[in-house]
Each structure stands twice: as C-alpha cells, then as structure tokens.
Amino acid sequence: MTDQHVLLIRLAGPLQSWGIAGRFAHRDTHSRPTKSGVIGLCAAALGMDRDEPLGELSEVRYGVRADRPGTRVRDYHTVGGGTFPLRPRDLFLDHQRAAKATAPAPPDVFGDVDLPSWYGSPKYVTTDPASGALVSKEVRRHALITERWYLADAAFLVGLEHADRVLLERVAYALEHPKRLLWLGRKACPPTGDLALDVVRGTLWEAFESHALLPDAVDPQDAMGIRPWAWIESPKPLPGAGMPDQPVRFDADGGVHSLRWEVRHRITITPHAPGWDIIL
Structure with a gap:
C-alpha cells in the first residue's frame, strides 16, 4: 500500500x-x-x-x-439606496447616463457661459446640496436588505x-x-x-x-x-x-x-x- x-x-x-x-x-x-x-x-x-x-x-x-x-x-447589510458620487464607470456602463452627461448644457440654465458638455444633467444624477458635487441616484428607491x-x-x-x-x-x-x-x-x-x-x-x-x-x-x-x-x-x-x-x-x-x-x-x-x- x-x-x-x-x-x-x-x-x-x-x-x-x-x-x-x-x-x-x-x-x-x-x-x-x-x-x-x-x-x-x-x-x-x-x-x-x-x-x-x-x-x-x-x-x-x-x-x-x-x-x-x-x-x-x-x-x-443594506445595498443601494441613497446617493453616490458619479463615477467614470457609470458613464461607460450606462448608455443613458453617458448620453445625458455628455449633452451640452442648456442655455436657459447657464446663459452664455461656455461650460464643458458634461455639465448637463444626466439621468439619475443630481447636485448634492451640501457639497455641490454631482451625485448619482440609485435607480432603486429602496435599499436591498441582505443576510x-x-x-x-x-x-x-x-x-x-x-x-x-x-x-x-x-x-x-x-x-x-x-x-x-x-x-x-x-x-x-x-x-x-x-x-x-x-x-x-x-x-x-x-x-x-x-x-x-x-x-x-x-x-x-x-x-x-x-x-x-x-x-x-x-x-x-x-x-x-x-x-x-x-x-x-x-x-x-x-x-x-x-x-x-x-x-x-x-x-x-x-x-x-x-x-x-x-x-x-
């Protein structure tokens, strides 16, 4: 053996x-x-x-x-919900966000100021009132609870x-x-x-x-x-x-x-x- x-x-x-x-x-x-x-x-x-x-x-x-x-x-554990900083990967993986984020800034909002195109308001993206930074809203409105x-x-x-x-x-x-x-x-x-x-x-x-x-x-x-x-x-x-x-x-x-x-x-x-x- x-x-x-x-x-x-x-x-x-x-x-x-x-x-x-x-x-x-x-x-x-x-x-x-x-x-x-x-x-x-x-x-x-x-x-x-x-x-x-x-x-x-x-x-x-x-x-x-x-x-x-x-x-x-x-x-x-909770996953999702709340707001998150807008990441570069969001623009690569979500065509809707990419299209919105790269759209020219509306003239009635910014007037004649020459701003970059990404200053547009993309879908599910808003401005954080505290910091003024762009943040990405999660599509789900409620957090997912995990075990x-x-x-x-x-x-x-x-x-x-x-x-x-x-x-x-x-x-x-x-x-x-x-x-x-x-x-x-x-x-x-x-x-x-x-x-x-x-x-x-x-x-x-x-x-x-x-x-x-x-x-x-x-x-x-x-x-x-x-x-x-x-x-x-x-x-x-x-x-x-x-x-x-x-x-x-x-x-x-x-x-x-x-x-x-x-x-x-x-x-x-x-x-x-x-x-x-x-x-x-």
Missing part, C-alpha cells in the same frame, strides 16, 4: 464564512470549512489562475476537525491527505508565502497566525487522533476529556452523506462543483499527543 501523508492546516480568525448555497441577498455559511473553500485558499496561495486546471490539488482527500466550532452570527452569516471565534484543524508528500510540502510553503491574499471563505475574514502546521505521515484519522487541540481552541487545562467532531472524506459514495463542494474548476461565474461523501467521527486524541508550541 502506498504511504499516505497529511498536510495539517490551522484555520482560525475572528470571523469565517464558508458558503454552500448562498446567493445574492442571502449568503450562508456552513458549520465548518468546505473542501472547495480550502482548495481555493491553497490555489490562491500557489498563484493559480481561476481557469487553470486544479490537477492533483483537487484529488487530495479532505478532512476537518472542529477544535472550536464557533458561533453563528448574522450580519445586517450574511459568519462563524465567530472558530478554530479548525484541516487535513489534506495525498501520497505525494512533495505536493503537500509545496502547498504548505505557499500558504506561508502566498502569491495572493488569503481569507477564510470571504474577503472580510482574514486568517490569524500560521496556516500550514506540518506534513505528517499517515491517514487523516491518524493525524487527527495523534495531534493535540489547537492552542487557541481551548484552555489546555480544560482539554482533558474533550472529543471534537471530525468530518473525513470517504473514497466511495455513502447514502445521505453527500457534500456538493468537490471543486472541478474555479471561474468568474462561481465555478463548477461535484458531489463527494464524508463521514462524521468523534475523535479521541491520544494522551500526551504532541502540541503546537514548537510549530507555532
């Missing part, structure tokens, strides 16, 4: 958000990091383009241990299992020397501390059982007796255990994902398991 190796990744921060089905006005978060989100994190660290094939990166076996599950919080869900104060230990140790070491190096900005599912959620912890020999189950809880997950004095949940990917289909987060490709339209399967386990961490004091 081919030897397996596991890259252990620490995902912790004030906020995390791992969407599954959220779109537009409702942006959900899963209770734990998704495989698609973590593979996207690794691809960004490696500097891969969105249309670039994921190759072996999508073939890793995925697992996540919830050392501290966190608390779900709802963020109240955005996050996990607050959570800490997860993610494992990526593969036979190719060199691949995992390359990903580990990239996570600590990323070519692009990294975040925990959404741009408003930067990670804290180190991401890549270690590449260890064995399976996901063995790695989760043989390594202590993350230091920022629980007080070490309270760690005795705690058996965290872990979700480990299954190599074969299982009824009722499907997750629609297997990345096929990433692109500007949200990417393409397929179904994978996973099993939930209670993890009993080996007594006196090595901690992270040296690594962190």
Whole structure:
C-alpha cells in the first residue's frame, strides 16, 4: 500500500464564512470549512489562475476537525439606496447616463457661459446640496436588505491527505508565502497566525487522533476529556452523506462543483499527543 501523508492546516480568525448555497441577498455559511473553500485558499496561495486546471490539488482527500466550532452570527447589510458620487464607470456602463452627461448644457440654465458638455444633467444624477458635487441616484428607491452569516471565534484543524508528500510540502510553503491574499471563505475574514502546521505521515484519522487541540481552541487545562467532531472524506459514495463542494474548476461565474461523501467521527486524541508550541 502506498504511504499516505497529511498536510495539517490551522484555520482560525475572528470571523469565517464558508458558503454552500448562498446567493445574492442571502449568503450562508456552513458549520465548518468546505473542501472547495480550502482548495481555493491553497490555489490562491500557489498563484493559480481561476481557469487553470486544479490537477492533483483537487484529488487530495479532505478532512476537518472542529477544535472550536464557533458561533453563528448574522450580519445586517443594506445595498443601494441613497446617493453616490458619479463615477467614470457609470458613464461607460450606462448608455443613458453617458448620453445625458455628455449633452451640452442648456442655455436657459447657464446663459452664455461656455461650460464643458458634461455639465448637463444626466439621468439619475443630481447636485448634492451640501457639497455641490454631482451625485448619482440609485435607480432603486429602496435599499436591498441582505443576510450574511459568519462563524465567530472558530478554530479548525484541516487535513489534506495525498501520497505525494512533495505536493503537500509545496502547498504548505505557499500558504506561508502566498502569491495572493488569503481569507477564510470571504474577503472580510482574514486568517490569524500560521496556516500550514506540518506534513505528517499517515491517514487523516491518524493525524487527527495523534495531534493535540489547537492552542487557541481551548484552555489546555480544560482539554482533558474533550472529543471534537471530525468530518473525513470517504473514497466511495455513502447514502445521505453527500457534500456538493468537490471543486472541478474555479471561474468568474462561481465555478463548477461535484458531489463527494464524508463521514462524521468523534475523535479521541491520544494522551500526551504532541502540541503546537514548537510549530507555532
């Protein structure tokens, strides 16, 4: 049997958000990091383009241990409504605004003063009485209320299992020397501390059982007796255990994902398991 190796990744921060089905006005978060989100994190660290094939990166076996599950919080958001400064892009993207904004100034308004043509009154554009600057009115009269869900104060230990140790070491190096900005599912959620912890020999189950809880997950004095949940990917289909987060490709339209399967386990961490004091 081919030897397996596991890259252990620490995902912790004030906020995390791992969407599954959220779109537009409702942006959900899963209770734990998704495989698609973590593979996207690794691809960004490696500097891969969105249309670039994921190759072996999508073939890793995925697992996540919830050392501290966190608390779900709802963020109240409003989009649109009010007035906004007139931007150059408004003239490029809206032909009606462009036509109005480039029309000559009416003589009955400005008299004989020779003003540039953009001093006309474009559609949905008015003058801010306070500053006198041109501002663009939103077409919608009422703001759109959106829901955005996050996990607050959570800490997860993610494992990526593969036979190719060199691949995992390359990903580990990239996570600590990323070519692009990294975040925990959404741009408003930067990670804290180190991401890549270690590449260890064995399976996901063995790695989760043989390594202590993350230091920022629980007080070490309270760690005795705690058996965290872990979700480990299954190599074969299982009824009722499907997750629609297997990345096929990433692109500007949200990417393409397929179904994978996973099993939930209670993890009993080996007594006196090595901690992270040296690594962190």
